[in-house]
Amino acid sequence: MAKKIAVVLSGCGVYDGAEIHESVITLLALDRQGAEVLICAPDVEQMHVINHLSGEQVAGETRNVLVESARIARGEISSISSVQAESVDGLILPGGFGAAKNLCDFAVKGADCEVNPEVARLVREVHAAGKPVAAICIAPALLAKVFGDESPELTIGNDTGTAEALESLGAKHIECSAREFVVDRKRKLITSPAYMSAGGLAELAEGIEKTVDALLELA
Amino acid sequence: MAKKIAVVLSGCGVYDGAEIHESVITLLALDRQGAEVLICAPDVEQMHVINHLSGEQVAGETRNVLVESARIARGEISSISSVQAESVDGLILPGGFGAAKNLCDFAVKGADCEVNPEVARLVREVHAAGKPVAAICIAPALLAKVFGDESPELTIGNDTGTAEALESLGAKHIECSAREFVVDRKRKLITSPAYMSAGGLAELAEGIEKTVDALLELA
Numbered sequence: 001m002a003k004k005i006a007v008v009l010s011g012c013g014v015y016d017g018a019e020i021h022e023s024v025i026t027l028l029a030l031d032r033q034g035a036e037v038l039i040c041a042p043d044v045e046q047m048h049v050i051n052h053l054s055g056e057q058v059a060g061e062t063r064n065v066l067v068e069s070a071r072i073a074r075g076e077i078s079s080i081s082s083v084q085a086e087s088v089d090g091l092i093l094p095g096g097f098g099a100a101k102n103l104c105d106f107a108v109k110g111a112d113c114e115v116n117p118e119v120a121r122l123v124r125e126v127h128a129a130g131k132p133v134a135a136i137c138i139a140p141a142l143l144a145k146v147f148g149d150e151s152p153e154l155t156i157g158n159d160t161g162t163a164e165a166l167e168s169l170g171a172k173h174i175e176c177s178a179r180e181f182v183v184d185r186k187r188k189l190i191t192s193p194a195y196m197s198a199g200g201l202a203e204l205a206e207g208i209e210k211t212v213d214a215l216l217e218l219a
Numbered sequence: 220m221a222k223k224i225a226v227v228l229s230g231c232g233v234y235d236g237a238e239i240h241e242s243v244i245t246l247l248a249l250d251r252q253g254a255e256v257l258i259c260a261p262d263v264e265q266m267h268v269i270n271h272l273s274g275e276q277v278a279g280e281t282r283n284v285l286v287e288s289a290r291i292a293r294g295e296i297s298s299i300s301s302v303q304a305e306s307v308d309g310l311i312l313p314g315g316f317g318a319a320k321n322l323c324d325f326a327v328k329g330a331d332c333e334v335n336p337e338v339a340r341l342v343r344e345v346h347a348a349g350k351p352v353a354a355i356c357i358a359p360a361l362l363a364k365v366f367g368d369e370s371p372e373l374t375i376g377n378d379t380g381t382a383e384a385l386e387s388l389g390a391k392h393i394e395c396s397a398r399e400f401v402v403d404r405k406r407k408l409i410t411s412p413a414y415m416s417a418g419g420l421a422e423l424a425e426g427i428e429k430t431v432d433a434l435l436e437l438a
Contacts, residue, residue: 014294020231020291024240024243025247031419032424052287052292052293066272075272202250
C-alpha cells in the first residue's frame with residue numbers, strides 16, 4: 001500500500017505564497033518514493049500580493065491561497081477544511097513566506113503569531129494520530145507555535161533571530177545545514193532549512209529528499 | 220567554465236503560463252549539472268488568466284508574463300528583449316499552455332500561429348550561432364513554426380492532432396515517450412513530451428533530465 005501524504009501549500013510564489021521550488025521538489029521526492037499525495041491549502045485570501053519582479057506589494061490586488069496553490073497542484077487540490085487526519089499517513093509543509101503569512105502570521109507577528117484554525121486543526125490531528133509531520137524552510141515556525149508546549153526539537157537553519165523566536169514559542173532549536181534535516185523521533189516531527197539557507201536548487205533538493213525519506217520512514 | 224543556459228518562461232501555471240513542475244525540474248537538472256541559468260520571459264500581458272482550481276477563465280483579470288514568471292525565478296529574471304545569443308551557450312523552453320498562448324498563439328491558431336517577436340528573435344539567434352535549443356511539452360510547436368523551413372525532427376509525444384499541426388508547419392514528427400527525448404543533431408534541437416504524456420513527476424523528471432543532459436552535451 002502506497003503511503004499517502006498531505007502536502008499543505010500556502011499560495012504560489014516565494015514572497016507571498018508557497019516557495020515553488022520547495023513545493024515541486026517535495027512533490028517529486030514523494031512521487032519517486034511511490035507515495036500518493038493529497039495536496040491542500042486553506043480557502044482564504046492571501047495576506048497580500050507581491051510583484052515578484054519588483055519585490056513590491058501590489059496595492060488593491062487580492063488572490064486566494066487555495067486558487068493560487070492550485071497552480072502548483074495543476075488543479076488537483078482540496079480545501080484543507082475537507083481533509084481529515086485518518087485519510088493520510090503523514091503531512092508536510094513546504095516553506096515560502098506564504099507559510100508565515102497565510103498559514104500563520106509569524107512573518108509579521110513573530111512569536112505572537114496565530115495559526116489559521118483549519119491548518120492548526122489538521123496538523124494537530126495528524127500529530128495526535130501518531131503520524132509524522134514535516135516542515136521545511138520557515139514552516140517549522142508554525143510547528144513551534146502549535147506544538148511549543150511539547151518542547152519539540154526543530155530547525156530553521158542558522159538564522160539567530162528566527163531561531164530565538166522559535167525558542168520563545170517553546171521549541172528547542174537545532175542548527176542544521178540545507179543539505180540535512182532534524183528529526184524529533186519522539187514527537188515524529190521532521191524539519192529542514194531549505195531556502196532559509198540553501199544557495200541553489202541542487203543543495204535545496206538534497207535536504208528536501210532526505211526530509212521526505214524520513215517522513216515516509218516514520219509514516 | 221560553467222555553461223550558461225537561457226530558460227524561457229511563459230508565466231506561472233500550466234493553464235495560462237509556464238508549467239511549474241517542468242520549469243522547476245528543468246532548473247534543478249541544470250543546477251545539478253553545474254550549469255548557470257539566465258531565466259527570461261517576454262514583458263507582455265498573458266493571453267488570459269485561468270483559475271487553476273475551477274479551470275475557468277477569470278473575466279477582467281490581467282497578469283504580465285514576465286511578472287508571473289518571476290515567481291518561478293524567485294525574482295532573478297530578465298526581459299527576453301535584453302538577452303543576446305552571445306550571452307548564452309544554449310536555450311530551453313519549458314512547456315505549459317503559456318508556451319502556446321503567450322510565447323506564440325499555437326493553442327488557438329494551430330498551424331497558423333505567430334511567435335512573439337522577441338522570443339522568435341532569441342531562438343533564431345541562438346540557433347544561428349550554432350548553439351542548441353531544447354523545448355519540452357507543447358513548446359516544440361514554437362520550434363516547428365520558427366524552424367519549419369529546415370524540416371526539423373521534433374516530438375510532442377504521441378498526440379496525433381498536435382503532431383499533424385507540427386508537420387503542417389514543416390517539421391518531421393517523431394513519436395516519443397515522456398521518459399525519452401528526440402535530438403535532431405544536425406540542427407541541434409532537442410525535444411521531449413513531458414506533460415504532453417507524462418503521468419507523474421518521476422516520469423516527467425526522467426525525460427527532462429535526459430533532455431537537459433543532451434542540451435548541455437551539445438552546448
